[in-house]
Amino acid sequence: MKWRKEFEIAFMGLKAGEHDFIYKIEDSFFEQFAKQDFDQAKIEVKMTLDKNVNYFLLHFDIHGQANTLCDRCGDTMTMNIWDEFDHVVKLVATDDVESKNEGDPEVTYISQSDSLLDVSKLVYEYCIFSLPIQKVHADNDQGESGCNQETLKILNKQEKHTSNKMWDALKNKIENKNLDHGAS
Numbered sequence: 001m002k003w004r005k006e007f008e009i010a011f012m013g014l015k016a017g018e019h020d021f022i023y024k025i026e027d028s029f030f031e032q033f034a035k036q037d038f039d040q041a042k043i044e045v046k047m048t049l050d051k052n053v054n055y056f057l058l059h060f061d062i063h064g065q066a067n068t069l070c071d072r073c074g075d076t077m078t079m080n081i082w083d084e085f086d087h088v089v090k091l092v093a094t095d096d097v098e099s100k101n102e103g104d105p106e107v108t109y110i111s112q113s114d115s116l117l118d119v120s121k122l123v124y125e126y127c128i129f130s131l132p133i134q135k136v137h138a139d140n141d142q143g144e145s146g147c148n149q150e151t152l153k154i155l156n157k158q159e160k161h162t163s164n165k166m167w168d169a170l171k172n173k174i175e176n177k178n179l180d181h182g183a184s
């Protein structure tokens, strides 16, 4: 697949030491892996590869934005995506690759006979790890919620209504109990 090409690093031809790679990540990249609950992604992944004889140190620096739905009000919001990750790629004997790759998620093992390192899956995983856990509109400068105020009002009303109803039901229960008690 063509999109993968830029993520395939022909490391044999690289000199020892650090090399920088910049990836511009958009929706089409994520779609190759799975359906996402965000879109309009504009993410820059800066990857530094430090080449050593039998291993490479990778550093991922992730910065960007994407649109998603706010967990609180349901409106579209822009979320900031940023984080940093270190990853190690070790070159091992071909026979060991499969068994070793089942261990540490921060280490990838590839065969000494390989000449290409495909980092697309690592870029994908680290972008997903960089998503904020809480997707809620940020407060504005006045410290007020940036959420859709109309929606919040309706949600608050519903909440009150529900809790009033629960309170009424509880009161009824208590009153009925008292009546029962009085009758016996």
Ligand SMILES: [Zn+2]
Residues within 6 Å of the ligand: 070, 071, 072, 073, 074, 075, 077, 136, 137, 146, 147, 148
């Ligand atoms: Zn919101």
